[in-house]
Amino acid sequence: MHIPDGFIGPGASAIAGVGAAGGFAVAVRQAKTYLTDRLVPLAALSAAFVFAAQMVNFPVLPGMSGHLIGGVLAAVLIGPSAGYLVMAIVLGVQALVFADGGLSALGLNIINLGGIAAVGGYWLYRLMLRFSNGSSRSVVIVAGLAAAVSVPLAAAGFAVEFALAGTTTSVSLTSVLWALVGTHMLIGIGEGIITAAVIGAVVRSRPDLVYGAPTFTGERTEDLVV
């Protein structure tokens, strides 16, 4: 579930759209430098996984459930620029085909989930990884922590956008929105656990594939093919 049309004013939506498109162009250029043709299927699978996982609800409290954003998961697996691309593609297809998220709010949604959750979460991950011993165990834990923080961060992004450019003038929704950030902290715990589990499963079986891990090689299947 993403921001629909009419929630944020047209001016701010347009600025966000231009910003998201600029980020998209930069991400395409950067991703091309390291996404070899054999990493494209991995990026695509991360996209498919994020797409599918956003449909899987997990329990938070009785009667309340959340779903994965997958931003940090994608960024740690395939790098921040490809992670941003993946989130933008997922959101674009959701808006165009599944009517999830407004078309005029696409830029805002990409900034929140691609910019804040995926890229922001990834830099948080790198920062925290610097204070660890770089073992695969710490990769998993740090990725989980960064993912957990990325969810309330993205929700806070929405809250700030709404406070700055929301279309409502009647009531200060600030308190409501900060409550939203609070509930997303709980959802973030689920996001963290699932991200850690998926990264853990990949690191255990294919440590060469995890972009954010020190074991990343990015070349192995290429050697195997030639």
Place this chain on the structure above:
Amino acid sequence: MADGHVHALYLHGHSVLHRIAPQIKIVGAFLIVIGIVVTPREAFWAFGLYLLAMVVLAAIARIPPSFAARRMLIEVPFLLVALLLPILGGGQTVEVFGLSLSQAGLWDAWNILAKATLGLSVAVILGATTQVPEILVGLDGLKMPSIVTAIAGFMVRYVDVILSDWSRMRIAMASRAHDARWITQIGPIARTLGAIFVRTYERGERVYLAMRSRGYSGSMPASAIPATPVAQWILGGAVIASVWAIAAMAVLTT
């Protein structure tokens, strides 16, 4: 198997809207929604005309009202927020059915209700008349970088595989008495998703190697993008232009 390639929002049909080139529909959907969003909320007549246009488009595409209504349910949580505004809002109040409601709150709620619903109906009509592969052809036609269409293409082919994998695993978990209610019970779900990811990646890698051995070199052979008839651009342009004319009138008169 054929069902797996038709997404739930698509409605099989042969209307003009089904036949029109996907890149026109994608551009058109964006431009129409932008027109709707910039319309001042005081211009009721404009929103009435938009609604009429949506009903006409849906009728041309032969989308049954019940189908459209089911697809619109996705906005319900946001509408509930909108409905709270007149109750929580401050300032001048008006009596509606014996309830004292905030005037500004009513305006805010109307603004969100009208724009979100109309924007959603544009997307529903687009989804109902366009299959996912057509969207990808359309993005190609709009000169999206090949890396983006490659990722999007693989993605839409694997989503159904992952989802059916997940539903099989969920049945297996349920039959072993897994019924998670608290977040502390998330462990099995997390481990299952991890296993599905690795399994899907390895499947994708096998498919990729098979493609490589059959001559795949990083990009699909250029699929023939049929040239878009000028008449279709004119038709699409006319719809967009009329929406923007309404929006411009509404901006100028309020």
